[in-house]
Amino acid sequence: MPLIPLKIPAGQYRNGTDLMSQGRWRDINLVRWHEDALRPVGGWRQRASVDLNGVVRSMLAWEENDGLRQTAAGTYNNLYVINANGTATEITPTGLTAGRIDANINTSYGGGFYGNEEYGLPRADTETILPATTWSLENWGEYLLAMSSDDGKLYEWQGNVATDAALIANAPTDCTGMMVTEERFVVCFGAGGDPRKVQWSDREDNTTWTPLATNEAGDINLQTNGVILTGLRTRGQSLILTTEDAHSLTYQGPPFVYGVERVGTSCGLIAARAAASVDNGVIWMGLRGFFIYSGGNVQSIPCEVADYVFSDINKDQRSKISCVVNSAWNEIWWFYPSADSLECNRYVAYDFVENIWITGEMDRTAGVDRGVFRYPMFIASDGTLYEHEIGYSYGSSTPYAETGPISIGVGENIMNVVELIPDEKTQGDVSATFKTRFYPNGTESEYGPFAMSNPTSVRFQGRQIRMRVEGVVADDWRVGIMRLDARQGGRR
Numbered sequence: 001m002p003l004i005p006l007k008i009p010a011g012q013y014r015n016g017t018d019l020m021s022q023g024r025w026r027d028i029n030l031v032r033w034h035e036d037a038l039r040p041v042g043g044w045r046q047r048a049s050v051d052l053n054g055v056v057r058s059m060l061a062w063e064e065n066d067g068l069r070q071t072a073a074g075t076y077n078n079l080y081v082i083n084a085n086g087t088a089t090e091i092t093p094t095g096l097t098a099g100r101i102d103a104n105i106n107t108s109y110g111g112g113f114y115g116n117e118e119y120g121l122p123r124a125d126t127e128t129i130l131p132a133t134t135w136s137l138e139n140w141g142e143y144l145l146a147m148s149s150d151d152g153k154l155y156e157w158q159g160n161v162a163t164d165a166a167l168i169a170n171a172p173t174d175c176t177g178m179m180v181t182e183e184r185f186v187v188c189f190g191a192g193g194d195p196r197k198v199q200w201s202d203r204e205d206n207t208t209w210t211p212l213a214t215n216e217a218g219d220i221n222l223q224t225n226g227v228i229l230t231g232l233r234t235r236g237q238s239l240i241l242t243t244e245d246a247h248s249l250t251y252q253g254p255p256f257v258y259g260v261e262r263v264g265t266s267c268g269l270i271a272a273r274a275a276a277s278v279d280n281g282v283i284w285m286g287l288r289g290f291f292i293y294s295g296g297n298v299q300s301i302p303c304e305v306a307d308y309v310f311s312d313i314n315k316d317q318r319s320k321i322s323c324v325v326n327s328a329w330n331e332i333w334w335f336y337p338s339a340d341s342l343e344c345n346r347y348v349a350y351d352f353v354e355n356i357w358i359t360g361e362m363d364r365t366a367g368v369d370r371g372v373f374r375y376p377m378f379i380a381s382d383g384t385l386y387e388h389e390i391g392y393s394y395g396s397s398t399p400y401a402e403t404g405p406i407s408i409g410v411g412e413n414i415m416n417v418v419e420l421i422p423d424e425k426t427q428g429d430v431s432a433t434f435k436t437r438f439y440p441n442g443t444e445s446e447y448g449p450f451a452m453s454n455p456t457s458v459r460f461q462g463r464q465i466r467m468r469v470e471g472v473v474a475d476d477w478r479v480g481i482m483r484l485d486a487r488q489g490g491r492r
Helices: 306-312 315-320
Strands: 004-006 025-029 031-034 037-040 044-049 058-063 069-074 079-083 088-090 135-140 143-148 155-157 177-180 186-189 197-200 218-221 228-234 237-242 245-253 257-265 275-278 281-285 290-293 299-301 322-326 331-336 346-351 356-361 366-368 377-379 384-388 400-403 415-421 430-437 445-451 456-462 464-471 482-488
Touching: 025 356, 031 346, 031 356, 058 135, 058 366, 058 377, 069 135, 069 143, 079 143, 079 155, 135 177, 143 177, 177 228, 186 228, 197 257, 218 257, 228 275, 228 281, 237 281, 245 290, 257 290, 275 322, 322 366, 331 366, 430 456, 445 456, 456 464
Parallel strands: none
Antiparallel strands: 004 482, 025 400, 031 037, 044 384, 058 069, 069 079, 079 088, 135 143, 143 155, 177 186, 186 197, 197 218, 228 237, 237 245, 245 257, 275 281, 281 290, 290 299, 322 331, 331 346, 346 356, 366 377, 377 384, 400 464, 415 456, 415 482, 430 445, 430 464
């Protein structure tokens, strides 16, 4: 009979039941799709093992006027700068308010009286979650601006490793975060303890915050049911994201300076560091989905792995979610703690050009895109700083991809498969393993692994198969459309 093509669409599909992913890639790790071919993501190598107090939640890379490259890293209680050689220097401001390494849930185990809730019943909706401490980090020219979400004060570090970051005079306090706009205003969120207040400095002057006829300092309160989490620059304006909605912040000039417009509802941000600005606009993770703002109104992004991701997140520790742009591959990576983990140990990534989603496992808590440095850099929970997208070494992990169920032929008759024929896009040392069933709930049998570099003799039968592909050696590889040489058998 004719050869049977295994033409599996690019991208991962992990919504709904196992059978709903029929004919799609379902379970993957450390792989992506490029030009319709499946391939491994770039590997990583250690850049430095940094002795830090606590887990890094926020990072920023920038270059000083003399060409010195720096990376700022904030933990729950400390602020550091890491130079290009991987040497870390603590620049924690004097008197910084202590933060939290983990989110505190007041009604969880140990937070209330023993036996207060019936075993096995959902917890009452009375909890208060105090989020893990994060940092807002921005460059002000060659200087660093920093604000801890629990300290709420604005600090500046002027590049001298012999001095700590210092408090900026006159800046508002009790804030939750800050940003620098394209017009060179410093904007603070939750200013003065008001969770909906946006306050900005005078233009080009981060020490002037009192509005006068002679300056452009000012403030405004958002009309929102949520609280402000972050703000990002995008396409000639800024976007402010709350726990409920999204607002554009547009420069108008004196006397009003900035105008605010709500551009999206029911699109609240899941965590302060879960949004990124790219050429397409601002993209972020919400409480149950993903969103994009590129002007006009906020749009929902269809996500083919949303069911899996949002059921997998440790909701109590969602404040630790952090995203990093990987511009070389037009991707945004979100690192999150899984349901059985206190720390970020998994990721979901989105190719915003090809509209492809991928997931996997990786211990990373923060990172920065390439640009200042040659490669993107991610940091692990133990303080190890890695360069990514370099080589094909993955520690103890292995890149692989496994399909959901695939019917052989029309699925009515048993098929006897005798040969696997890869196409010209399949390159490198790649193996294929097949798992077969005669019925959807039947016993699964496994065959392989088989080499895929040439037409390969295989022997197995079934009505339904899964295929798993993975690299045999730590190197680059590709998988295109494969074909199976099969013979039709009977129905039993």
